[in-house]
Amino acid sequence: MGKRKLMRHIKLSDHTFKKGKFITPINSLPMMQEFEDEKSWTYGRMPEYLWIGLILKYYGREDGLRKSYGIISALHKLAPDLYTARLSLILKLDTDIQKQFYDYIVCIGAKEALAPLTIYLTASRTPVFAECFYCPEQSIDDRCEAIVQTMRDIMDHQSNEATDIRFVALYFNLLSGKVHLLKDQLDLLVAYPASKHTDEIMRMARPTVRSLEMMILTFENTDSEYLKGFWRCVSEMTECNIFTVEFPEEKRNISAYMEKLHEVFVYLSELFAATDPLDEKMNILLGIATYSYKRLKEIYEHNLFNSISGRSCVRVLIEDYIMMKYLVKNEASHDNIWRDYQLYGMGLYKLVLARHRESGVSEESHFDEKYIEALVNEFKGEEFIDMDTKYFDKQNIRLKAESVGEKNLFGLYYDYDSSFEHGLWGAIRESSLLKCxxxxxxxxxxxxxxxxxxxxxxxxxxxxxxxxxxxxxxxLYGIPEQLLGEVINFEIKPIVE
Incomplete structure (x- = not known):
């Protein structure tokens, strides 16, 4: 595929944030909207101009453009009222005009170039075209391959090959005399076929061709049936070509890290039991940290680091860490924050429990009504527990992260991993779909x-x-320096593929 200079990545700061939505600069422009599919290049225009692409592919750029000039000139003479070189429109011309046009193409030796189109422009569908261009020596596989290879080059509307096609289509439109261009634009169009894509002038000529070619859309009507038939045929006649993305499998040995991590939690647990087992704050902080430890331990023991579940683990670890910092930061300004945090969580458990009582649940469900009921009523009767469906302390995790100085941790990791937790399309596309x-x-x-x-x-x-x-x-609690150091300073060596 022809190379083109990549656009710079749009910065987040370039977007307009409005009503919870980041709007791109181009979508912020008044009256700016994408083309509907039938007017887009890939779905709507490329199939119509594929015949030009086959000629350019067959002969090469220089000879192909020369041949194309003769062909579109002949088409204009035969059908002077035709504004665009869409194949669907050519196929609707009077059969005598079609025959004369096709005979010209065959006469200049371009029959084999357009023969692949007979894979879907068959005798039953387009008898005149099929009669002129069918080549028995080209097998079905040969014709399919020629179409697929050409399409591969021109699917990107800004590729050099696609721009060449758009130049030919534009030139045909200009023959109608309906469009008037500025002198600078005409000079670029004159220079285009005589210049190589590596020439400096093409840096201006290519964008000019692409922008002017889109003007043709104001003159033409799309043929929905032709497009549907084209895509249905070429998709059914060719096989999927699946490729996978496989990052290196996680095989690094972190048993020493997990062992030392376990020792740290043993120390903290013993410290809690020995110093103040009724300390509500320490109980909650160690409970949250232990939950994070158990999530990491599950991922480690089942080797799920390359999995969807692994991303869920990262998300939980981040949210737990942010919540711990948030609770400690706000304990002075929020009376009974530790008790309120527990009641908030149990209130949500009570809400689920109440719903199950009203609707019932199978005994085989992973929700065990009796056990959850015991937990909800563990230290306070459920009739005294309110059920708050808002965020704890009326702040979502993003605001909590910002308040404790972890905005980057949230923005760079949490949002990404949340897509997997909620089954959003980005996560589904990355993890559960293969590319053809x-x-x-x-x-x-x-x-x-x-x-x-x-x-x-x-x-x-x-x-x-x-x-x-x-x-x-x-x-907060002072972990022995050597014990902590063995965990914090654990070195993860790069993966060796």
């Missing part, structure tokens, strides 16, 4: 039923957040 590399299938995706995708390991991030958690606990 067939342009005739519009590069669609297919379900990853056999679990061929291997995502990037979350091990370094898990350790990073867990170490932050331990460092925070160390500030």
């Amino acid at each position: 590399n067939n342009p005739a299938h519009k590069y669609h995706c297919v379900p990853d039923i056999e679990d061929e995708t291997r995502m990037k390991t979350v091990l370094p991030d898990c350790i990073m957040v867990m170490n932050k958690t331990l460092s925070f606990l160390n500030e």
Whole structure:
């Protein structure tokens, strides 16, 4: 595919934030909107101009443009009222005009170039076209391959090959005399076919061609049936070409880290029991940290670092860490914050319990009504527990992260991993769909039923957040320096593929 200069990445600061939505600069412009599919390049225009692409592919750029000039000039003479070189419109011309046009193409030796189109422009559908261009020596596979290879080059509307096609289509439109251009624009168009894509002038010529070609859309009507038929045919006639993304499998040995991590939690648990087992604050902080430890332990024991569950683990570790810092920061300004935190969580458990009592639940469900009821009523009768469905302390996790100085940790990791937790499309696309590399299938995706995708390991991030958690606990309770150091300073060596 022809190379083109990539656009710079749009910065977050370039967006307009309005009503909870980041709006891109281009979408902020008045009256700016994307083309509907039928007027887009890939779905709507490329299939119509594929015949030009086949000619350019068959002959090469220089000879192909020369041949194309003769062909579109002949078409204009035969059909002077035709504004665009869309194939669907050519196929609707009077059969005598079609025959004369096709005979010209055959006469100049371009029959083999357009023969692949007979894979879907068959005798039953387009008898005149099929009669003129069918080549029995080209097998079905040969014709499909020619179409797929050409489509691969021109699917990107800014590729050099696609721009060449758009130049030919634009030039045909200009022959009608309906469009008047500025002298600078005409000079660029004159220079275009005589210049190589590496020439400096093409840096201006290519964008000019692309912008002017879109003007044709104001003159033409789209043929929905032709487009549907094209895509249905080429997709059914060709096979999927699936490729997978496999990041290195996590095989690094972190048993020493997990052993030392266990020792740290044993120390903290014994410290709690020995110093003040009724300390509500310490009980809650160690409870949250232990929950994080158990989540990490599950991922470690089942080697889920490359999995969807691994991303869920990172999210939990981050949220737990942020909540710990938030509770400590706000304990002076929020009376009974430790008790309120517990009642908030139990209130949500009570809400689920109440719903199950009213609707019933199978005994095989992972929700055990009797056990949850015992937990809800453990220290306070449920009739005295309110059920608050808002965020704890009326602040979501993003605001909590900002208030404790962890905005980057939230923005760089939590939002990403939350997509997996909530089953949002980005996470589904990354983890559960494989890419088809067939342009005739519009590069669609297919379900990853056999679990061929291997995502990037979350091990370094898990350790990073867990170490932050331990460092925070160390500030509060003082973990022995040597014991803490063996965990914090654990070195994760790079993955060897």
